[in-house]
Amino acid sequence: MSGAAERRTAVFAALRSLLLERPWGDLTLEAVARDAGVSRQTLYNAFGSRSGLAQAYTVHLADALCALIAETLTTHADDPRRGLEEALRMFLETAAEDPLIARVRAGEAHHDLVRIVTTDAGPLLVRVAGLLEEAARVAWPGTDPAHHAPLARTLARLALSYVTTPPEYDDGPATIAADLADLLAPR
Incomplete structure (x- = not known):
């Protein structure tokens, strides 16, 4: 390094x-x-600036989470549904532990921080969707490639929604991940 x-x-x-x-x-x-x-x-x-630092930290966190998701998908390449479930569970648990995300969720974040993951989130969404699409392409070469981009964009949007607002029900990350994997995993 x-x-x-x-x-x-x-x-x-x-x-x-x-x-x-x-x-x-x-x-x-x-x-x-x-x-x-x-x-x-x-x-x-x-x-x-502080805002620039927050943006860079957000990108750093997103990249790290995407790398973990890619690794998880590849580990379960023979079972896309299970890989997606494990990746989503890991994401939800990791996001819940991050102090910046906790500040945003608790309403304790400065408006500049909130904008990074709301109104100014376009570049972050594009970046995350691109990384997730590549992860799906690598992990699941036998699945329909036309499914990868819409899945990646949907996952990026879902991930951002879980960053800004915790789930409204208390089923826990494992149940939420299983439900989402049932809906979204390639068949």
Whole structure:
């Protein structure tokens, strides 16, 4: 990993850690820089602002989740329904544990954060859908490729809805994932 990639990883780890302790509104770039072991100027150069840092963290989190989903789909390549169920369960559990997502869901997030996953979410949706479509293509080469893009776009939208609003029923991630997999898995 390059020095820049290591710094980004350290910054995102520091941000996550600080978000576990305090709300976004109380977080300063100075505190993130200190905990990441970089200068405040380095953060400004890399992200431009707190909003830029939040956007970069969101993309980083989305990419990491998509990589886990891709790995899960590939692990269960012989059973697309099971792979999709496991990937959705893992996503729901991981999303529930992320402090930034928790802040958004609790209504404790600054409006700039909420916009990243609501009104300004277009680029994020396109990115996630592209990653999920590629994951489906790789994991399920024997399925109809015409199914991959609509499935990926639907999953991206569903994922974003679960980021901004937790499920309205308390069936738990495993049941929700099983229900969604029954509806969406390629046949």
